[in-house]
Amino acid sequence: MSATPFDQRDGWIWYDGQLVPWKDAKLHVLSHGLHYGSSVFEGERAYGGEIFKSTQHSERLKKSAQILDFEIPYSVAEIDAAKRLVLEKNGMTDAYLRPVAWRGSEMMGVAAQANKIHLAIAAWEWPSYFDPAQKMKGIRIDMADYRRPDPATAPSTAKAAGLYMICTISKHKAERKGYADALMLDWQGRVAECTGANVFFVKDGVIHTPIADCFLDGITRQTVIELATRRGLEVAERRIMPEELSGFQECFITGTAAEVTPVSEVGPYTYTPGGITKMLMDDYTAEVQPKAKAA
Numbered sequence: 001m002s003a004t005p006f007d008q009r010d011g012w013i014w015y016d017g018q019l020v021p022w023k024d025a026k027l028h029v030l031s032h033g034l035h036y037g038s039s040v041f042e043g044e045r046a047y048g049g050e051i052f053k054s055t056q057h058s059e060r061l062k063k064s065a066q067i068l069d070f071e072i073p074y075s076v077a078e079i080d081a082a083k084r085l086v087l088e089k090n091g092m093t094d095a096y097l098r099p100v101a102w103r104g105s106e107m108m109g110v111a112a113q114a115n116k117i118h119l120a121i122a123a124w125e126w127p128s129y130f131d132p133a134q135k136m137k138g139i140r141i142d143m144a145d146y147r148r149p150d151p152a153t154a155p156s157t158a159k160a161a162g163l164y165m166i167c168t169i170s171k172h173k174a175e176r177k178g179y180a181d182a183l184m185l186d187w188q189g190r191v192a193e194c195t196g197a198n199v200f201f202v203k204d205g206v207i208h209t210p211i212a213d214c215f216l217d218g219i220t221r222q223t224v225i226e227l228a229t230r231r232g233l234e235v236a237e238r239r240i241m242p243e244e245l246s247g248f249q250e251c252f253i254t255g256t257a258a259e260v261t262p263v264s265e266v267g268p269y270t271y272t273p274g275g276i277t278k279m280l281m282d283d284y285t286a287e288v289q290p291k292a293k294a295a
C-alpha cells in the first residue's frame with residue numbers, strides 16, 4: 001500500500017491548460033463526471049523520458065470522449081505537449097501518466113449539454129512489476145462474475161470511467177481470494193479481458209487472443225500482436241470459449257501498467273509461462289525504449 005495518498009503528493013498537475021501544485025488540482029463535488037460517470041481517461045508510460053505511443057493514447061482519449069458525446073477542447077498535439085510538460089516539470093523520465101477528462105458543474109442533471117469539459121494530466125512513478133525472474137512465475141487469475149457489457153448496453157470500446165465499476169468489484173473479489181486479477185467473459189460468454197489488461201494464450205506455437213470488438217483494444221495488445229507477427233508467429237484473433245481454457249499451454253496479459261505479464265493460473269486451469277511469453281516480454285521491453293533520434 002502506498003504511504004502517501006494520491007491527493008497528498010508533491011509535484012505538478014496539468015489542469016485545464018495550467019500547471020498547478022499537485023494538492024491544488026481539485027474539482028467540486030457537484031461535478032457531472034462524478035455523479036453520472038461522464039469521464040474518460042488514459043494510462044500511459046514514459047520510458048527514458050519518452051512516452052510510449054503518446055499520440056495514439058491522445059487520439060484514444062479524444063475518441064473515448066467523442067463516444068461519450070463530448071469534445072475535449074484540446075487537440076491531440078496539445079495533449080501530447082501537455083504530457084511532455086508534466087514529465088518535464090516533475091523531473092520524471094520513467095513514469096505512468098494519467099490524463100483524465102470529465103464534464104464539469106454547469107448543469108447537474110442527466111443532460112449536461114452546457115457543461116465545461118475539463119482535462120487534467122498527472123504523472124507518477126510506477127515501476128514495472130517485480131524482477132523478470134519473479135515475473136516469469138506468473139500471476140494467478142480468478143474468473144470474474146461480471147461480464148463485459150453488450151455494445152448495445154454501454155459504450156464498451158471507450159476507455160470510460162463508468163466501465164471500470166465492474167472491474168473494481170471483480171478485482172476486489174479476486175484479491176480477497178488471493179488472486180492477482182480476474183478474467184471477464186464478454187456479454188455472450190466468450191473470453192474477453194482482465195480488469196485492466198488484455199489476455200493472450202499460446203498453444204502449439206500459435207498465439208490466440210479474443211477479438212477486441214466489445215472491450216478495449218489495448219495499445220499494448222496491438223503492439224504485442226505486431227511484435228509476434230514480426231517474429232513470424234501466427235496470431236489468431238478469434239472467439240475463445242471458456243471451455244477452451246484447459247487446452248492452452250501459456251497465458252499472458254498485456255496492458256500499459258501490466259506490460260507483458262505471464263499468467264500461471266486462470267480459475268482451475270494452470271499454465272507454464274514459457275518461451276513465447278518470455279520472448280514477447282523481452283521484445284516489448286526493447287520496443288518501449290526511446291528510439292534513437294535521427295541526427
Ligand SMILES: Cc1ncc(COP(=O)(O)O)c(C=O)c1O
Binds near residue numbers: 194219220
Ligand atoms: C479494461 C482494460 N483492458 C485493456 C487494457 C490495456 O490497454 P492498453 O494496452 O492500451 O493499456 C486496459 C488498460 O488500460 C484496460 O483498463
